[in-house]
Amino acid sequence: MRRYSAPFLFLLPATLLIALFFVAPVVTTLYLSLTDLSTITFRHPRWIGLGNYASLLRDPFIGKILVNTAHYVGFTLLFNVGMGLLLALLSSSVRERYGNQIRAVWLLPRILPPVVYVVIWQGLSREAPYGLISDLAGTTRNWITARPWDVIILANGLVGASFGMLLFTAAIRAIPPDLFYASAVDGATTVQTVRRVVLPLLRWPILFVTAYQTLSLLTSFEYILLLTNGGPGFYTTTVWSLHAYQLALSNYFGNVQFGLGAAMAALLVVIGVVVTSFYLRLFNFRALVGEPKVEVN
Amino acid sequence: MPLLPPRWRLVLVVVAALSLPVVAGILWLFLTGSFGEVHGLVPRGPLALTNWRFLWESIGNRPPVYIPLLNSMAFAVVVAAVVVTVASMAAYAISRLSFPGRSMYLGLVLMLHAFPAVSLLIAIFYILRRLGLFDTLTGVILVKASLDLPLGIWLMKGFFDALSWEMEMAGLVDGMSRWTLYWKIALPLVRPGVLALGTFSLLSAWGEFILPFTLIVSTRSWTMALYLQSFIGEVFTDYRLAAAVGLFYALPVLGLFVLGQRYLLNVYSGGVKG
Numbered sequence A: 001m002r003r004y005s006a007p008f009l010f011l012l013p014a015t016l017l018i019a020l021f022f023v024a025p026v027v028t029t030l031y032l033s034l035t036d037l038s039t040i041t042f043r044h045p046r047w048i049g050l051g052n053y054a055s056l057l058r059d060p061f062i063g064k065i066l067v068n069t070a071h072y073v074g075f076t077l078l079f080n081v082g083m084g085l086l087l088a089l090l091s092s093s094v095r096e097r098y099g100n101q102i103r104a105v106w107l108l109p110r111i112l113p114p115v116v117y118v119v120i121w122q123g124l125s126r127e128a129p130y131g132l133i134s135d136l137a138g139t140t141r142n143w144i145t146a147r148p149w150d151v152i153i154l155a156n157g158l159v160g161a162s163f164g165m166l167l168f169t170a171a172i173r174a175i176p177p178d179l180f181y182a183s184a185v186d187g188a189t190t191v192q193t194v195r196r197v198v199l200p201l202l203r204w205p206i207l208f209v210t211a212y213q214t215l216s217l218l219t220s221f222e223y224i225l226l227l228t229n230g231g232p233g234f235y236t237t238t239v240w241s242l243h244a245y246q247l248a249l250s251n252y253f254g255n256v257q258f259g260l261g262a263a264m265a266a267l268l269v270v271i272g273v274v275v276t277s278f279y280l281r282l283f284n285f286r287a288l289v290g291e292p293k294v295e296v297n
Numbered sequence B: 001m002p003l004l005p006p007r008w009r010l011v012l013v014v015v016a017a018l019s020l021p022v023v024a025g026i027l028w029l030f031l032t033g034s035f036g037e038v039h040g041l042v043p044r045g046p047l048a049l050t051n052w053r054f055l056w057e058s059i060g061n062r063p064p065v066y067i068p069l070l071n072s073m074a075f076a077v078v079v080a081a082v083v084v085t086v087a088s089m090a091a092y093a094i095s096r097l098s099f100p101g102r103s104m105y106l107g108l109v110l111m112l113h114a115f116p117a118v119s120l121l122i123a124i125f126y127i128l129r130r131l132g133l134f135d136t137l138t139g140v141i142l143v144k145a146s147l148d149l150p151l152g153i154w155l156m157k158g159f160f161d162a163l164s165w166e167m168e169m170a171g172l173v174d175g176m177s178r179w180t181l182y183w184k185i186a187l188p189l190v191r192p193g194v195l196a197l198g199t200f201s202l203l204s205a206w207g208e209f210i211l212p213f214t215l216i217v218s219t220r221s222w223t224m225a226l227y228l229q230s231f232i233g234e235v236f237t238d239y240r241l242a243a244a245v246g247l248f249y250a251l252p253v254l255g256l257f258v259l260g261q262r263y264l265l266n267v268y269s270g271g272v273k274g
Helices: A002-032 A051-058 A062-092 A096-111 A114-124 A132-137 A148-173 A177-185 A190-201 A203-219 A222-227 A240-249 A258-282 B008-018 B020-034 B049-055 B066-096 B102-114 B117-131 B137-161 B166-173 B178-189 B191-207 B210-215 B224-232 B239-259 B261-269
Strands: none
Touching (some): A002 A258, A002 B102, A002 B117, A051 A258, A062 A096, A062 A148, A062 A203, A062 A240, A062 B008, A096 A148, A096 B008, A096 B020, A114 A148, A114 A222, A114 B020, A114 B224, A114 B239, A148 A203, A148 A222, A190 A203, A203 A258, A222 A240, A240 B117, A258 B102, A258 B117, B020 B239, B049 B239, B066 B102, B066 B137, B066 B178, B117 B137, B117 B210, B137 B191, B137 B210, B178 B191, B191 B261, B210 B224, B224 B239, B239 B261
């Protein structure tokens, strides 16, 4: 086995960390979801089989949470992909220097610490006369309590749009210049070139960004937690992943229901595992794993 | 696009207008952090140094600001160091060494890269409690570094793949060990990758909120994200104070942004999560 001692040692630290904080948590989530672990039973959790899943089905608010999740994922996705595409197309149609500056500005929401970003949104959404949004809209109310969904979707969208923007820009740059010259020679206007040449070639990147962001939006709740914490009022903006988090880890409801939260998270974990293994088939995997050139060990 | 549309200046005006909300947000942060009263984006009072009083006194029963500041610095630097070291070692093995299960390992890394790790938070909480690492910076550092690993391995593998292998072959023929090859020849050649991954993990750890929020309780282990969050978690938020703290916390990031826009664009175009 000496032959493989080098790869073993090189891979050891990464493997340990991945086992501890990726593989073990997947198993633990599934295991916990089958117990009644909570504040009361923390020392002696009981095995209750699918009990948690059954109580999820009986929960009268689960429908509301599902609708909220679909609303959140759907609209944010629409904004992310649409805005990303628009920004990529527009910033590629101006002088390179300005295009880069525009893209850099859109990177700001992504690199700012999320809590700072949320402080900014809260400040802009304040009631008149302090908030910029209520100034512009001519209202007096705090915009987060007045239209929580708009703020949540825009706040997520301004961060998410830059992902598509960067990917689409790279894809536009990879289009052979000849195609643009040919289309210009044929007398096509810029709009026609975009519609008939650029957009068809962006089909795969668009599919990729949509697939990727659907999955990450389904599980993300950081901005909702910070902006509204599921409110205002009862479950107004509570999505699936946030509810799982609150059930398992926050004292919002008094008794922390760890097992029940784990059951909700387990469904997300299963979706995640299934979808990501599907990606492997979708995006040409074999090409990525050609054998290394130096075979000596 | 290789051919500029005839009315590209108009396009520039449109896309600049679209970007105004982002600029307005940053402007708000600077103005509200600096003035006594701001309506919208218009200052209505004199400059107020008192917004920055958190620098020299404790606010409420929060710890003095230097504690979360030092914690955040340690957190970001150690996470970046761990990610770069561990990821580049693993990436080197995957890119350059031959071993059974290699393509399975790469498949796993690729899968985890797309896997939404937030969904594991509940289990991670449980595991850290079992390990006795709950409520310690060490615990959060390990978790954050692990969650950034798949991306790091993936990125570094790309850089190692691009190296010509003749140089390594020569080293091998001269009797160098794999470890010496990696340390003395391969790693110095992928410096751009190391820098890119280092910058990315540094920024991502500096901003990290949900992990410390979930895994840290005691104020002496607070990071800047938790410190700032404590100001907006109150019933009555003093936005001048919150904006000043936020500005203070975001300054290193904003500085990097001003100095290295092009560089950051490259880092974030390199296949980074969204």
